[in-house]
Amino acid sequence: MKFPLMRNNILREDLDAVIEHLKQDDPILTHGANVRAFEAEWSEWLGVKYSVFVNSGASANLLTMAILKIRYPEGGEVITPPLAWVSDVASVLQNGFTPVFADIDPTTLAMDPAQILSKITDKTRAVFLTHVQGFDGLTDELIDELQRRNIPLIEDVCESHGATHNGKRVGSIGWISNFSYYYAHHMSTIEGGMVCTNDPDVYQQVRMLRSHGMVRESNDENVRAAYIAEYPELNPDFIFAYPAYNTRNTEIGGIMGRSQLKRLDQIVKRRTENLIRFLDQIDSSKYRTDFKLEGSSNYAFNLILKEPDDALVERLMQKMRESGVEFRRGSAGGGNQIRQPYLKGIVPTGHHLEFPETEHVHFYGFYIGNFPDLKNEEVDELCAIINSV
Ligand SMILES: Cc1ncc(COP(=O)(O)O)c(C=O)c1O
Numbered sequence: 001m002k003f004p005l006m007r008n009n010i011l012r013e014d015l016d017a018v019i020e021h022l023k024q025d026d027p028i029l030t031h032g033a034n035v036r037a038f039e040a041e042w043s044e045w046l047g048v049k050y051s052v053f054v055n056s057g058a059s060a061n062l063l064t065m066a067i068l069k070i071r072y073p074e075g076g077e078v079i080t081p082p083l084a085w086v087s088d089v090a091s092v093l094q095n096g097f098t099p100v101f102a103d104i105d106p107t108t109l110a111m112d113p114a115q116i117l118s119k120i121t122d123k124t125r126a127v128f129l130t131h132v133q134g135f136d137g138l139t140d141e142l143i144d145e146l147q148r149r150n151i152p153l154i155e156d157v158c159e160s161h162g163a164t165h166n167g168k169r170v171g172s173i174g175w176i177s178n179f180s181y182y183y184a185h186h187m188s189t190i191e192g193g194m195v196c197t198n199d200p201d202v203y204q205q206v207r208m209l210r211s212h213g214m215v216r217e218s219n220d221e222n223v224r225a226a227y228i229a230e231y232p233e234l235n236p237d238f239i240f241a242y243p244a245y246n247t248r249n250t251e252i253g254g255i256m257g258r259s260q261l262k263r264l265d266q267i268v269k270r271r272t273e274n275l276i277r278f279l280d281q282i283d284s285s286k287y288r289t290d291f292k293l294e295g296s297s298n299y300a301f302n303l304i305l306k307e308p309d310d311a312l313v314e315r316l317m318q319k320m321r322e323s324g325v326e327f328r329r330g331s332a333g334g335g336n337q338i339r340q341p342y343l344k345g346i347v348p349t350g351h352h353l354e355f356p357e358t359e360h361v362h363f364y365g366f367y368i369g370n371f372p373d374l375k376n377e378e379v380d381e382l383c384a385i386i387n388s389v
Contacts, residue, residue: 002324005369034254050203057180058087059247060193076125084130110137131160136295161186162268162297187260189253213244270372281383305364335362
């Protein structure tokens with residue numbers, strides 16, 4: 001592929017940092033000092049008190065919904081995006097909640113705040129908002145209204161590291177936030193994810209949920225002491241507070257994360273410059289260019305037709321294939337999640353049609369790789385290929 005979705009996301013310097021670690025006699029490879037250091041450095045960068053490093057963004061979603069389940073064992077509704085990744089919906093279902101979908105705002109691709117507010121009922125337990133493709137999906141009105149109604153905001157920032165809202169990094173605004181470090185994302189620990197929060201109770205619970213629900217994984221002495229006192233007949237090393245998971249990462253991931261974090265701000269800057277160059281050049285009579293750019297930290301170039309045009313889509317795909325342009329149709333996660341087989345029988349038949357903005361992206365939207373290694377001349381060439389269709 002001449003224009004892949006990602007190139008050189010893991011650099012020599014990241015690998016060298018791993019090799020340095022491996023040169024030690026008997027190096028620790030399971031999670032240890034580097035994981036703890038990465039969590040602390042990430043918290044500092046993001047502007048939150050606590051972060052827990054896990055093995056994927058999907059695991060971050062899963063543990064976050066497991067936290068919600070601890071608060072609401074009886075279940076309830078979670079307002080969920082139809083345009084996101086499968087794990088944003090799967091984690092809701094896996095924890096016994098009902099996903100209630102809200103259509104997207106075409107300028108951010110995140111759920112439209114007005115749609116979110118219109119879906120709130122007395123059963124709403126949380127709004128699980130994904131910042132899609134690097135755009136800031138928040139508005140002040142949404143934040144204020146959720147606060148007023150006492151509804152927790154959970155942010156999925158897996159595609160939007162470094163995006164900001166009013167100068168504050170997204171992922172530091174809601175109750176809990178999730179990140180992914182999979183290969184094509186802003187930074188990569190091979191596989192990896194993070195759960196972030198300012199809530200000390202959530203922090204202790206996520207630490208336990210990450211490691212089999214084990215109480216000794218809490219780093220709060222009072223939490224451990226309370227369980228030990230309540231269960232004197234149990235070996236303190238083996239008290240399982242929750243029926244949970246093993247979603248730990250490793251020292252290798254921690255070392256790579258620490259190495260990559262050093263250049264994350266630079267990565268965000270370069271991705272944004274590329275996006276602006278791309279939007280300045282693509283044909284704005286055919287493609288949407290009116291995205292909300294303020295605070296954005298682009299994940300990938302979004303090429304979304306202004307109007308439905310099946311013939312143009314076919315020509316565009318053919319041209320991109322023959323020109324070596326890798327692309328994903330439907331933007332984030334393959335388009336409208338509500339169309340997916342795993343939701344059959346869970347949502348009413350034909351429910352996907354009630355989300356026209358998401359449906360438009362499903363059929364007439366694409367994403368194309370944007371990454372720091374992409375040169376200006378390549379962005380220009382890419383735009384020329386697209387505009388030639
Ligand atoms: C919005 C969103 N959430 C969650 C995930 C899952 O992350 P991972 O691939 O690390 O499991 C992704 C993955 O791309 C994503 O885009």
